[in-house]
Every structure is written in structure tokens, then in C-alpha cells.
Amino acid sequence: MEHIKTVETRNLCESAKKGGCGECQTSCQSACKTSCGIANQKCESEKK
Amino acid sequence: MIHQYKLGGYNIVLDVCSGALHVVDDLSYDIIAGLDEIYSHQEKLNRGNDGKSGGMIDIETLSERVLYDMQKKYAGTKMGDPSEIRECYEQIMALKEQGKLFTRDEYEPMAGELKARTSGVVKALCLHIAHTCNLNCSYCFASQGKYHGERAVMSYEVGKRALDFLVENSGTRRNLEVDFFGGEPLMNFQVVKDLVAYARSIEKEKGKNFRFTLTTNGVLVDDDVIEFANRECHNVVLSLDGRKEVHDRYRVDYAGNGSWEKIVPKFQKFVEARGGKNYYMRGTFTHANPDFLEDIKVMLDLGFTELSMEPVVCGEDDPARLTEEDLPIVLEQYEKLAELMIQRDKEGKPFTFYHYMIDLKGGPCIYKRISGCGSGTEYMAVTPWGDLYPCHQFVGEEKFLLGNIYKGVKNKKVQDDFMACNVYAREECRNCWARLYCSGGCAANAYHATGSVRGVYKYGCELFKKRIECALMVAIHREFAE
Numbered sequence: 001m002e003h004i005k006t007v008e009t010r011n012l013c014e015s016a017k018k019g020g021c022g023e024c025q026t027s028c029q030s031a032c033k034t035s036c037g038i039a040n041q042k043c044e045s046e047k048k
Numbered sequence: 049m050i051h052q053y054k055l056g057g058y059n060i061v062l063d064v065c066s067g068a069l070h071v072v073d074d075l076s077y078d079i080i081a082g083l084d085e086i087y088s089h090q091e092k093l094n095r096g097n098d099g100k101s102g103g104m105i106d107i108e109t110l111s112e113r114v115l116y117d118m119q120k121k122y123a124g125t126k127m128g129d130p131s132e133i134r135e136c137y138e139q140i141m142a143l144k145e146q147g148k149l150f151t152r153d154e155y156e157p158m159a160g161e162l163k164a165r166t167s168g169v170v171k172a173l174c175l176h177i178a179h180t181c182n183l184n185c186s187y188c189f190a191s192q193g194k195y196h197g198e199r200a201v202m203s204y205e206v207g208k209r210a211l212d213f214l215v216e217n218s219g220t221r222r223n224l225e226v227d228f229f230g231g232e233p234l235m236n237f238q239v240v241k242d243l244v245a246y247a248r249s250i251e252k253e254k255g256k257n258f259r260f261t262l263t264t265n266g267v268l269v270d271d272d273v274i275e276f277a278n279r280e281c282h283n284v285v286l287s288l289d290g291r292k293e294v295h296d297r298y299r300v301d302y303a304g305n306g307s308w309e310k311i312v313p314k315f316q317k318f319v320e321a322r323g324g325k326n327y328y329m330r331g332t333f334t335h336a337n338p339d340f341l342e343d344i345k346v347m348l349d350l351g352f353t354e355l356s357m358e359p360v361v362c363g364e365d366d367p368a369r370l371t372e373e374d375l376p377i378v379l380e381q382y383e384k385l386a387e388l389m390i391q392r393d394k395e396g397k398p399f400t401f402y403h404y405m406i407d408l409k410g411g412p413c414i415y416k417r418i419s420g421c422g423s424g425t426e427y428m429a430v431t432p433w434g435d436l437y438p439c440h441q442f443v444g445e446e447k448f449l450l451g452n453i454y455k456g457v458k459n460k461k462v463q464d465d466f467m468a469c470n471v472y473a474r475e476e477c478r479n480c481w482a483r484l485y486c487s488g489g490c491a492a493n494a495y496h497a498t499g500s501v502r503g504v505y506k507y508g509c510e511l512f513k514k515r516i517e518c519a520l521m522v523a524i525h526r527e528f529a530e
Contacts, residue, residue, distance in 0.1 A: 003076040003136040004061075006148065007527050009408040012067040012417070012484065013147060016155070019413025020162050023223055026172040026427035032330075032402060033229075033263070033285075033440065034189065034361045035508060036421040036490040039516060040405035041412050044223065 010043075021045045049091075050084050050150060051481035052077060056386065056521045064481050065155070068148035069408065071524055075118060075127040075136050080149070082114030083140065087150045111137075155418050159470045162415040163425055167467075170217040172225035172422070174429040174440045175210055177202045177233040177240055182267045183307055185298045187334055187368040189361045193231030195444035200432040201236040206453070207243040210430045213453040215254050227261045229429075229440055234268035244280045261285060263330075265299070266311030266318075274321050283326040286315050290331050290343020290357075297336055298368065316351060327354050328402060334360040334368035338377040341384050348392075348399060356402035359511055361441070361493070375507065379514045386518035390525050404519040408527075417471070417484040423491050424450065424466025438466050441492030465501055466491060476504045482513045 023044040049064040059077040061070040072080065086107055093103035115133050122128035143149040179200040181193030193199075211226070218224055226247070228240050240262070247258040259282035264273075266286055277284050288311065289295040296306025319327055329352045333340035340357050347355055359378070360368050370378065385401060392398055421427070424438030431443055434453040442448040451458040471477050471488045489505065489512070497505035 001132070001135070003073050003139050004143065005071045005528075006143070007069040007071070007408060007524055009067045009069050010411055010413075011147070012065065012414045013151065013154075015413035016158065016415070020165060020415035022162065022166045022169065022171070022221060022426070024412060024416055025223075025225055026422040032356060032358050034358050034490070035493060035512065036486055036488070037403060037512065037515075038412050038417055038421075038487045039485040039519065040402060040407075041416070042407060043410050043412055043416075045413070 019043075019045065049088070049153065049481060050080065052080060052084075053517055055383065055517055056390070056525060058521060058524055060517075060520060060524065061149070062481065062520065063143075063149050063151050064484065065151040065153045066147050067408075067411075067484070068143070068151075069520060069524065070143070070149070071528075073127075073136075075122060075133065076140060078121065079114060079118060079133070079137060079140060082117065083111060084150065086110045086114070091152065155414055156472050158415060159418050159472045160468075162419040163467055163470070166219070166221075166426060168217065169219040169221055170214055170426055170428060171221045171223070172227075172427040173210055173214050174227045174229050174427070175202065175207060175233075175243070176230060176429060176431050176440070176443060177207070177228050178231040178236040179432050180235055181230060181232040181265070182235060182301065183232070183265050183299055184302045184304075185300070187298045187332065187360050187362050187366065189441060190231065190443075195431075197444055202239055202430075202432040204239050204242050206430075206432065206434045207239055208246050209434065210453045211243060211247050211250075211258075213456070215250065215256060217456070218256065222255065223257050223259060225259050225261070227263065227440075229263050232265055232267070233262060234264050234273060237268065237273065241276060244276075248280075259283075263287070265307065266314050267301075267307060269311070269314040269318055274318050277318070278322050278325060281325075283328070284318070284322070285328050285330050285356075286318065288312070288315060288329050288331055288347065288352075289333070290337070290340065290346045292346075294337045294343055298332075298334070312350060319352060328356045329354065330356040330358065330402075332358050332360050333370075333378075334362075335370055335374055336368065338370065338374040339381060340378070341381045341388065344385060344388070344401070348397075353399040354402075355399060359508070361496070370507070375510060378511060382511070382514045382518050386522050389522050393526065393529065403515040404522055406516075406519040406523050408523055414484070417487055420466075420469040420471070420473075420488045421490060423469075424463055438462065439492060441490075442495075469501060473502050474504055476509075480509070480513075482509075482516050485516045486512050 051062045059072045118133045179194050184192050251258050261283040262277050262281045263285040292308040295308040299307050329347050362368050429437045429440040429443050436450040437443045471483045477483045477488050491501040493505040493508050494503040495501045
């Protein structure tokens with residue numbers, strides 16, 4: 001039987017190959033201004 | 049490293065380093081926990097002797113022991129059948145083979161790479177358009193907009209030079225972020241408008257795309273502001289704390305009158321006119337309302353759906369400060385908020401909570417995740433007179449003065465400290481499962497809690513970790529509900 005369901009996610013190890021363009025927002029802009037979170041940010045790379 | 053927890057009826061396993069996310073049954077959950085202990089122990093031994101021979105443990109025997117323990121634990125149930133346990137183990141091992149479980153952290157050498165690669169590039173400025181405010185909120189981290197200094201407004205000349213500084217220092221980066229911040233930026237609205245007009249006049253020729261954000265308390269919002277912001281601002285952040293009595297406790301004018309009645313209709317009009325463009329209702333919760341979910345519900349009842357609710361940032365002696373006793377209440381509120389999101393999804397009335405936005409398929413790359421928040425390097429705050437600070441939360445702290453928009457960054461020592469802030473700069477972060485979601489946390493929080501930008505604000509970490517657990521749970525629910 002199936003014991004595990006895997007949710008599709010971006011493979012972070014793979015992202016090392018093409019990542020690092022720096023086009024994304026800085027980390028505490030948008031709404032919080034008083035903490036740092038990057039999980040809610042978008043990748044803005046054109047070659048993703 | 050993995051992180052496993054139970055929430056919302058799900059057994060959740062996050063493979064920290066690959067970002068893979070699994071929902072598992074009880075048997076897998078227990079086997080994974082047992083195996084994680086073994087692999088973690090081995091990793092510690094490896095770290096201790098540089099991964100060279102010696103210090104090895106017998107992983108195979110220990111793994112068999114875990115499976116044997118499962119037979120005892122699940123005896124008399126279908127899950128206790130040795131062939132079922134073996135099959136489950138094989139599924140776990142297949143994920144390990146695919147790099148989706150027990151992935152090792154091999155990112156440390158890359159930690160400084162993004163910052164080194166983009167060294168000297170500035171991509172975002174927080175323009176302190178007005179160091180003054182028409183509200184007198186005692187919990188304000190900016191001391192009623194004055195940042196512990198004199199009242200001041202930014203002139204067009206200073207703002208224009210700041211934009212030129214940004215363009216000059218942005219390298220090949222196309223998207224440039226500019227926040228109009230304060231104090232209350234609408235107290236200097238003409239300069240805001242003039243600066244946007246200037247930026248628009250140069251962006252094509254310079255090959256840049258300016259994205260503006262306006263943060264306002266709403267008092268001066270009128271048709272002119274709404275029309276301008278909806279045309280020019282990529283995002284607006286509207287300050288509202290939720291319940292009227294909660295909002296009016298702190299968000300008062302200089303005569304002590306609450307501002308809720310005045311601003312709510314303006315914000316409703318503003319948001320409606322925005323026609324789907326980005327906005328956030330941003331609330332602050334304090335010791336007076338650790339039950340902030342009630343405030344979120346009020347925001348929803350008022351018709352707002354893009355919400356952010358932040359723990360107060362204030363001094364140790366401030367009565368607004370969240371206490372240790374508040375912590376369990378706040379953590380529970382985050383869980384209930386996640387439940388509310390799921391419930392509203394089912395009712396066809398979804399809403400967004402800023403900290404639960406998580407793009408599992410297309411979120412930030414690993415470089416971004418390990419390189420810290422960017423304050424003091426790619427992001428800086430500009431005072432009304434043109435001084436540069438690492439971020440808006442350091443303005444007024446003279447030892448963090450970086451330089452100014454005319455001569456650039458001169459205080460390299462302070463900038464180097466910020467440059468060195470990354471996930472691996474703090475021992476606590478190195479071993480934390482949430483490190484690839486907070487990127488090492490907020491330097492200002494760390495400084496105010498510990499006196500060092502490389503310290504750890506533990507209270508904030510507790511809140512952050514709970515938020516990510518909830519965000520992942522909601523994402524899982526949405527994935528499987530589709």
C-alpha cells in the first residue's frame with residue numbers, strides 16, 4: 001500500500017544550478033517590515 | 049535533516065535541505081523518526097571528524113532495529129505485519145535515493161556566494177519620506193515616526209538623488225523596489241508624486257522597472273491618493289489592527305482620539321478601487337491582543353482579504369511587549385488561523401495571510417534562502433536628509449549609519465557585518481529546520497534582543513517556526529483538495 005504522498009515542490013538542490021540571479025525582492029518588503037521571511041517570496045528568474 | 053510534525057490531521061515530513069514535503073501514515077512517520085535519529089547521529093560524527101573514516105555507526109543494523117520496534121508497536125494491526133513494515137521502509141529508502149528524504153546540507157560553501165556575486169549592488173530603498181506622523185501610536189518602533197530624532201520631511205532634491213543613487217548602484221538588476229515609508233508618507237504626498245514622476249521619466253532610458261510600495265495609516269487617504277496609488281504603486285500597505293477597541297488602544301491622534309472610524313471607510317474604498325492589484329491590510333498585535341485571530345476576523349468582515357498581522361516590535365519595558373505567557377496563546381492563534389483559512393477555502397471565501405503564502409513549486413532558489421535578508425547590502429533605508437542605514441529599523445541608531453546618498457557607503461565595517469549575516473552565521477540557525485524559510489531571520493530583531501545583528505531573537509523564532517508549520521499544512525491541504 002502507499003504509505004507516503006509527496007507534494008510537488010521546487011527541488012532546492014537543483015535550484016543551485018540556475019539560481020542566484022538576484023532579481024527577487026529583498027526579504028522584508030511588501031507587508032511585514034519587522035521580521036524576515038523568504039518563504040512567501042516569488043522567484044523572479046527568467047531562466048528558472 | 050528532516051522536520052516532522054502533526055497538524056490539521058496530517059502527519060507531515062519536511063526534508064529540510066531538498067525542500068521535499070511528504071504526508072505520511074503513522075507507520076512511515078514512526079519509521080522516519082527512528083531513521084532520522086540514526087542518520088543525524090552519523091552526520092554529527094561526520095562533522096566531528098571531517099567525514100573521514102572512523103566514527104562510523106552500523107546504519108543497517110540500527111535500521112533493522114527500528115523496523116523490529118515497529119513490529120512491537122503495531123502488533124495486532126495491519127501495520128504490524130513485517131511485510132507491510134518492509135514495504136514502507138522500501139518506500140522511504142526510495143525517496144532517500146531520489147534525494148527527497150534525509151538530504152544532507154551541502155549549501156554552506158554557497159552561503160556568501162550570492163552576496164559576493166552581487167556585492168555593491170543595491171536593488172531596494174526604503175525612502176523615509178516623512179519623519180513625522182499624524183497619529184501618535186505609543187507602540188510605534190519608529191517613535192511616532194521621528195525615529196528618536198527631530199521631525200523632518202524629505203525634499204524632492206533628496207528623494208531624486210536617492211533614486212539616482214539606486215539606479216547608479218543597481219548594476220544589471222532590472223526590477224528596483226522603492227518603499228515610501230515614514231512616519232506617515234502622505235504627510236509629504238507631493239514629493240511622493242514628484243519622485244514617482246521622476247522615476248518613470250528615467251526608467252526606460254536606464255533599463256529599469258521601478259516598483260513602488262506605499263505604507264500608510266490611512267488618515268490622509270482621499271480620491272487623489274487612491275487614484276495615484278492604484279496607478280503607480282505595485283503594492284500598498286494599509287495599517288489596521290482589527291477590532292475597533294484594539295486598533296484605537298494604540299492608533300490614536302495627538303488628542304488621543306482613535307482613528308478606526310476615520311480610516312476604515314477610506315481603506316474599504318481604496319481596496320475596492322484597487323481592482324485586484326496588490327495590497328495588504330497590516331495589523332500589529334501586542335500584549336493587549338495576543339488573541340489576534342479575532343482581529344483577522346474583523347478585517348475579513350470588513351471585506352479585506354489580503355492580510356498581514358505582525359507581532360509588535362518594541363522595547364523591553366514597553367507594556368505592549370509580548371510576554372512569555374502570551375506565547376502559547378499566540379502559537380494557538382496561528383494554528384486556528386490555518387484552520388480558518390481551510391474553512392474559508394471550503395466556503396469559497398479564500399483569503400491570504402502574508403506569512404502563510406508559500407510557493408512550494410516556484411519559491412526562492414537556494415542562494416536566496418541561505419543568503420540572509422539583504423539589509424545593509426542590497427536594501428537600505430534613506431532618511432529625510434539622505435543618510436543611509438542598513439534598514440528602516442536601524443534608522444536613528446547612529447552606530448549603524450552607513451553613509452549617505454551623495455558619497456555612498458563609507459562605513460564598510462558595518463556593511464561587512466551585514467554582508468556576513470546568513471543562515472550559517474549563527475550556530476542556532478545551522479541546526480534549525482526552518483533556516484531555509486527565514487534565511488537567518490531579521491537582523492534588527494536580533495540586535496534589539498541580543499545586542500548583536502548576529503544574535504538570535506528566540507521569541508521571534510518560535511513564532512516563525514509555527515507560522516511555517518501552519519503555512520505548509522495549509523499548502524498541503526490545498527494541494528490535496530484540488
